[in-house]
Amino acid sequence: MWEVIAFWVLAVLAVASGIAVFRVDSMARATFLLLASFLFVAGEMLVLELHYLGALTVLMMTAEMAIMAVFMIMFMMNPAGLEPMEMVHNKRGALVISVAVFVALTAAALVVPWPERAAPHPSDATHQLGEAIMRDKMLVMMVVGVGLFATMVAATLLATARGRYGEHAAPSRPEPSPHAHAHHHHAGGDR
Amino acid sequence: MAEPAPMWTVLVLPIVLGGLALFAASLNGVLTAVASGRRATLAEWAEPLRASARLLVRQRRTTFRADVVLRRVGIAGIVVAALLASVPTPLGGVAVADLPVGVVWFNAMEILLWALVWLTGWGGNSAFSLVGGYRFLAQALAYELPLMFALTAPPLAADSLRVGAIVQAQQDVWFALWMPLAFLVYLIGIVGVAFWGPLSPPAAADVAGGVTAELSGADRLVFLAGRYLMLAAGAAFAVPLFLGGGQGPLLPAWLWSLLKMAAVLAVLVWLRRFSLVRAERLMSWGWLVLLPVVLLQVLVVGVVVLLRG
Numbered sequence: 238m239w240e241v242i243a244f245w246v247l248a249v250l251a252v253a254s255g256i257a258v259f260r261v262d263s264m265a266r267a268t269f270l271l272l273a274s275f276l277f278v279a280g281e282m283l284v285l286e287l288h289y290l291g292a293l294t295v296l297m298m299t300a301e302m303a304i305m306a307v308f309m310i311m312f313m314m315n316p317a318g319l320e321p322m323e324m325v326h327n328k329r330g331a332l333v334i335s336v337a338v339f340v341a342l343t344a345a346a347l348v349v350p351w352p353e354r355a356a357p358h359p360s361d362a363t364h365q366l367g368e369a370i371m372r373d374k375m376l377v378m379m380v381v382g383v384g385l386f387a388t389m390v391a392a393t394l395l396a397t398a399r400g401r402y403g404e405h406a407a408p409s410r411p412e413p414s415p416h417a418h419a420h421h422h423h424a425g426g427d428r
Numbered sequence: 429m430a431e432p433a434p435m436w437t438v439l440v441l442p443i444v445l446g447g448l449a450l451f452a453a454s455l456n457g458v459l460t461a462v463a464s465g466r467r468a469t470l471a472e473w474a475e476p477l478r479a480s481a482r483l484l485v486r487q488r489r490t491t492f493r494a495d496v497v498l499r500r501v502g503i504a505g506i507v508v509a510a511l512l513a514s515v516p517t518p519l520g521g522v523a524v525a526d527l528p529v530g531v532v533w534f535n536a537m538e539i540l541l542w543a544l545v546w547l548t549g550w551g552g553n554s555a556f557s558l559v560g561g562y563r564f565l566a567q568a569l570a571y572e573l574p575l576m577f578a579l580t581a582p583p584l585a586a587d588s589l590r591v592g593a594i595v596q597a598q599q600d601v602w603f604a605l606w607m608p609l610a611f612l613v614y615l616i617g618i619v620g621v622a623f624w625g626p627l628s629p630p631a632a633a634d635v636a637g638g639v640t641a642e643l644s645g646a647d648r649l650v651f652l653a654g655r656y657l658m659l660a661a662g663a664a665f666a667v668p669l670f671l672g673g674g675q676g677p678l679l680p681a682w683l684w685s686l687l688k689m690a691a692v693l694a695v696l697v698w699l700r701r702f703s704l705v706r707a708e709r710l711m712s713w714g715w716l717v718l719l720p721v722v723l724l725q726v727l728v729v730g731v732v733v734l735l736r737g
Contacts, residue, residue: 265495265550300568319493393715
């Protein structure tokens with residue numbers, strides 16, 4: 238019984254905070270209302286005993302929205318909502334599109350003939366989830382995952398010029414000046 | 429391990445975690461006193477309580493056009509996140525809820541501070557507190573990935589994300605002994621999560637207290653309490669993860685848990701003696717040293733698990 242109540246409360250809250258994203262005039266509020274919406278969805282997953290997916294949604298979305306807030310605020314003229322601002326452009330078109338998408342998705346969710354659960358609830362849903370996604374390719378996926386991650390780290394490393402004060406910072410080579418013989422700077426590092 | 433926890437554990441959790449947080453605050457005060465040449469008297473140990481009372485009676489200062497809602501969410505949220513993070517942490521053999529994905533749950537709750545600390549910094553509509561909020565995010569980018577990989581090592585060895593199973597798997601050898609690097613990186617990550625000691629630039633004096641700059645009265649009390657609670661939650665979670673949970677001779681399991689938690693917490697508090705690490709240097713260390721080290725550690729654990737069969 239309480240699962241049904243929790244499901245509906247969370248569902249309403251998720252949609253409501255999703256709508257509120259477009260009703261506020263502060264970038265920070267919009268960003269974190271969107272995060273709130275995601276967290277309510279994560280709550281839905283926990284109610285449905287999809288523990289792993291629920292926790293993962295909290296984890297991914299929080300980190301993502303926190304970083305996104307930085308960029309959204311960086312590129313917005315009125316991030317704090319101290320001046321009047323509209324979150325919506327092309328109001329009518331946007332409304333039509335979003336309502337159409339919402340109706341289509343809801344209809345799909347309601348119309349699709351979902352299979353009845355045949356087996357009892359698995360003791361370890363996380364394990365089953367991993368099996369379902371990767372099957373016997375688990376090892377390959379893991380190795381590829383770590384490989385991709387290492388590549389990303391290495392690529393970032395190679396592409397990054399060190400900060401101004403970093404301990405291992407390579408001092409920028411002074412421009413070869415016509416009076417090179419006059420001064421000879423030795424700046425800290427040896428690279 | 430799957431028996432449902434009794435309801436009273438819900439009441440015990442805030443008391444135990446609050447006690448640990450108070451211990452951390454007191455120890456911090458005593459270390460400050462000793463460093464400045466005073467004796468560690470009982471009065472010094474009780475200083476956090478007096479400071480709390482002072483903050484409670486002081487009026488709250490508000491800033492011009494502050495975003496009060498976001499700020500309050502940030503301040504109060506940290507306390508909530510710390511309590512929720514400790515839900516799967518067992519005291520002895522009993523946790524509030526031994527979730528099937530306890531380790532991921534802790535990670536998810538701890539990462540809520542990305543949003544909450546930033547919101548506290550943003551909400552004040554003040555440059556210094558905003559700088560503090562941004563500093564926290566910059567730091568988080570450096571420590572979070574190593575912390576996540578450090579968190580994967582014990583579940584890998586125990587073949588379960590359930591904290592109870594991880595404790596069971598340490599009956600012969602504590603994980604801290606054969607995966608010390610993961611333990612070390614975990615502790616560094618927790619110091620970052622609670623922006624404590626060397627990783628406290630988000631609340632450092634050079635930006636007038638950063639995220640705490642505009643906090644006064646009850647706001648300040650709740651925020652600082654949340655920070656100590658988070659530090660305590662991290663220290664407490666290290667015990668089932670790396671230090672064998674409640675295992676130990678003679679004493680009852682819950683007492684062993686508590687003693688180990690206090691010991692880890694004391695080490696973390698003591699780290700305040702080290703000087704601040706700048707965000708960009710932390711980034712270099714995090715990604716060039718901690719991350720490769722912890723990946724190698726996970727590789728070693730994986731190989732051991734495979735060989736053991």
